[in-house]
Amino acid sequence: MPQNTQITLATRPQGMPKTTDFGLQKNDVPALTDGQVLIEVEIVSLDPAIRGWMNAGTTYIPGIEIGAVIRAFAAGKVLASRHSNYASGEYVTGLLGAQKYAISDGQGLTKVDVSAGSLSYHLGILGMPGMTAYFGLLEKAKPAAGETVFVSGAAGIVGTTVGQIAKIKGCKVVGTAGSDEKCRFLTEKMGFDLAINYKTQDIDAVLKAQCPGKINVFFDNVGGDQLDIALNNLALGARVVICGAISQYNNTSALQGPKNYMKIVTARGIITGIIVFDYLEHYPRAVADIGGWLDAGLITTQEDFYDGLENFPQTLLKLYNGDNFGKLLLRI
Amino acid sequence: MPQNTQITLATRPQGMPKTTDFGLQKNDVPALTDGQVLIEVEIVSLDPAIRGWMNAGTTYIPGIEIGAVIRAFAAGKVLASRHSNYASGEYVTGLLGAQKYAISDGQGLTKVDVSAGSLSYHLGILGMPGMTAYFGLLEKAKPAAGETVFVSGAAGIVGTTVGQIAKIKGCKVVGTAGSDEKCRFLTEKMGFDLAINYKTQDIDAVLKAQCPGKINVFFDNVGGDQLDIALNNLALGARVVICGAISQYNNTSALQGPKNYMKIVTARGIITGIIVFDYLEHYPRAVADIGGWLDAGLITTQEDFYDGLENFPQTLLKLYNGDNFGKLLLRI
Numbered sequence: 001m002p003q004n005t006q007i008t009l010a011t012r013p014q015g016m017p018k019t020t021d022f023g024l025q026k027n028d029v030p031a032l033t034d035g036q037v038l039i040e041v042e043i044v045s046l047d048p049a050i051r052g053w054m055n056a057g058t059t060y061i062p063g064i065e066i067g068a069v070i071r072a073f074a075a076g077k078v079l080a081s082r083h084s085n086y087a088s089g090e091y092v093t094g095l096l097g098a099q100k101y102a103i104s105d106g107q108g109l110t111k112v113d114v115s116a117g118s119l120s121y122h123l124g125i126l127g128m129p130g131m132t133a134y135f136g137l138l139e140k141a142k143p144a145a146g147e148t149v150f151v152s153g154a155a156g157i158v159g160t161t162v163g164q165i166a167k168i169k170g171c172k173v174v175g176t177a178g179s180d181e182k183c184r185f186l187t188e189k190m191g192f193d194l195a196i197n198y199k200t201q202d203i204d205a206v207l208k209a210q211c212p213g214k215i216n217v218f219f220d221n222v223g224g225d226q227l228d229i230a231l232n233n234l235a236l237g238a239r240v241v242i243c244g245a246i247s248q249y250n251n252t253s254a255l256q257g258p259k260n261y262m263k264i265v266t267a268r269g270i271i272t273g274i275i276v277f278d279y280l281e282h283y284p285r286a287v288a289d290i291g292g293w294l295d296a297g298l299i300t301t302q303e304d305f306y307d308g309l310e311n312f313p314q315t316l317l318k319l320y321n322g323d324n325f326g327k328l329l330l331r332i
Numbered sequence: 333m334p335q336n337t338q339i340t341l342a343t344r345p346q347g348m349p350k351t352t353d354f355g356l357q358k359n360d361v362p363a364l365t366d367g368q369v370l371i372e373v374e375i376v377s378l379d380p381a382i383r384g385w386m387n388a389g390t391t392y393i394p395g396i397e398i399g400a401v402i403r404a405f406a407a408g409k410v411l412a413s414r415h416s417n418y419a420s421g422e423y424v425t426g427l428l429g430a431q432k433y434a435i436s437d438g439q440g441l442t443k444v445d446v447s448a449g450s451l452s453y454h455l456g457i458l459g460m461p462g463m464t465a466y467f468g469l470l471e472k473a474k475p476a477a478g479e480t481v482f483v484s485g486a487a488g489i490v491g492t493t494v495g496q497i498a499k500i501k502g503c504k505v506v507g508t509a510g511s512d513e514k515c516r517f518l519t520e521k522m523g524f525d526l527a528i529n530y531k532t533q534d535i536d537a538v539l540k541a542q543c544p545g546k547i548n549v550f551f552d553n554v555g556g557d558q559l560d561i562a563l564n565n566l567a568l569g570a571r572v573v574i575c576g577a578i579s580q581y582n583n584t585s586a587l588q589g590p591k592n593y594m595k596i597v598t599a600r601g602i603i604t605g606i607i608v609f610d611y612l613e614h615y616p617r618a619v620a621d622i623g624g625w626l627d628a629g630l631i632t633t634q635e636d637f638y639d640g641l642e643n644f645p646q647t648l649l650k651l652y653n654g655d656n657f658g659k660l661l662l663r664i
Binding site for chain 2: 059060223228242245254255256257258259260261262264265266268269270271272273274275278
């Protein structure tokens with residue numbers, strides 16, 4: 001069996017992770033037993049959720065154990081199989097981890113048709129982030145044509161997918177991002193009606209001026225002040241879908257709660273959330289829809305590739321300091 | 333026409349209201365014009381919402397103007413009428429204000445059948461607080477038999493009504509209150525399964541020990557830390573109904589947002605609110621249901637009477653320091 005390289009959790013980060021919170025270990029890949037599959041990982045996905053998994057305790061899934069491989073979505077090719085559902089040469093995605101080789105019992109693996117979009121797309125717009133956008137928007141927020149959909153952290157893979165699906169559904173789409181370049185990307189390439197630079201613009205003032213009918217749907221990837229501003233601009237019957245809170249993940253103090261939460265009462269709205277794993281059995285429908293929109297040129301995606309497993313820690317950090325542009329991916 | 337006595341808003345309170353924030357003025361009641369009704373106010377209701385109405389700006393209704401009569405629910409008898417729907421001698425409730433005589437154009441007035449419960453009941457369990465409890469619980473939270481309903485600020489009129497209706501619906505009911513006496517009142521007189529003294533007990537620990545299945549419905553009158561603790565103990569599919577935030581109404585700094593708001597995501601729950609005025613046309617159904625439960629001895633209420641309009645300011649303050657016990661009412 002080949003030698004594996006793995007990125008592990010050395011210490012739990014306090015606040016923003018440091019490269020020293022990660023370890024790199026090499027070891028022999030163990031022999032397969034019945035029911036197992038050996039996968040050669042080709043691309044690792046860097047997603048905001050990883051920061052939460054590095055904490056102690058259980059949220060919707062348990063935290064990563066100290067010394068264990070960093071949990072991450074990844075895509076790869078089956079090298080060997082003693083599992084009846086998988087054969088050598090097939091491509092799969094799943095929580096394969098930040099490592100060169102993964103052994104799986106098939107649990108949570110998804111076979112990937114690389115003819116329907118490149119392998120990397122299955123970690124982005126056709127993978128977990130795309131599924132999050134699709135089900136969070138369409139099943140949780142249920143936007144109607146003519147409604148205004150506001151997306152925080154809109155230049156990420158989830159945000160761009162939410163915005164483009166909302167446009168397909170006939171909505172007015174407004175998003176926030178952290179640079180003028182990202183804002184131009186949203187309006188010029190992703191079809192957003194309006195993009196607001198949260199670092200230089202007064203989001204509340206722009207929303208009041210540009211969205212006088214207020215916000216019908218708020219899809220929140222950011223939390224913190226942007227959540228409070230959105231709550232302050234809700235239309236009657238608004239749906240707030242909490243997807244993430246990337247502004248808060250590296251807090252060393254308590255998470256900042258939305259001080260405007262009572263606005264959901266006067267808006268007669270709801271605050272709810274999206275856990276994409278709940279929709280696992282419905283992924284094929286979403287993949288078919290998004291795949292169709294890709295083929296028809298109604299939706300697009302941008303990828304931000306880096307190389308080398310040893311660069312995993314510093315690449316992950318780009319997510320939290322706003323450096324990345326599009327879906328962040330690491331080629332092994 | 334008789335002379336009126338009115339309690340007015342002299343200055344907007346900063347934090348906890350002071351008696352000097354209120355004025356008392358006497359003036360002649362003007363002559364009725366066509367379409368108006370003159371009402372002699374008999375009982376004024378002291379409700380937490382009044383504090384919000386004393387602030388500047390508009391929430392679901394505009395704030396009270398400086399110098400205007402304090403907005404308050406009240407009940408009284410029609411003394412004279414030039415309105416075709418009202419006749420002398422009839423009893424009505426509505427936002428008549430903290431004054432001895434009110435003139436109304438009929439807008440928002442409700443005729444009261446004093447044979448179906450005493451007049452004061454129509455300011456409490458059969459009035460706005462009872463309607464808030466009924467529609468907030470049954471229409472917004474929709475509790476199922478066997479579920480656990482947790483109510484903060486449970487010893488107030490809304491809380492006791494929520495808890496008793498939840499018991500009628502077959503739920504386990506847990507509430508918080510600010511004294512051992514109030515806790516005994518909840519379990520011994522109001523049928524609660526469990527009451528927690530938030531001043532002396534560790535609510536989180538009690539919930540974890542006594543409600544291992546966690547909370548299916550949280551009806552929040554309090555906000556602040558109790559909201560955070562409830563969010564930390566939600567069952568899958570939980571419904572959080574925000575009714576009030578009495579712990580926060582007298583804050584001079586910003587309202588304390590729920591730092592555990594992301595728990596609504598992992599609970600696959602919703603946070604929503606109740607604005608009772610939205611259900612105005614459905615009040616008769618709720619009055620009939622609650623009236624039936626009162627007649628059948630399935631539900632009860634406790635009233636806390638004070639006397640004299642001039643005592644309005646100091647009586648109102650009892651709401652915010654936890655001094656009152658049952659529905660707080662002022663007899664004119």
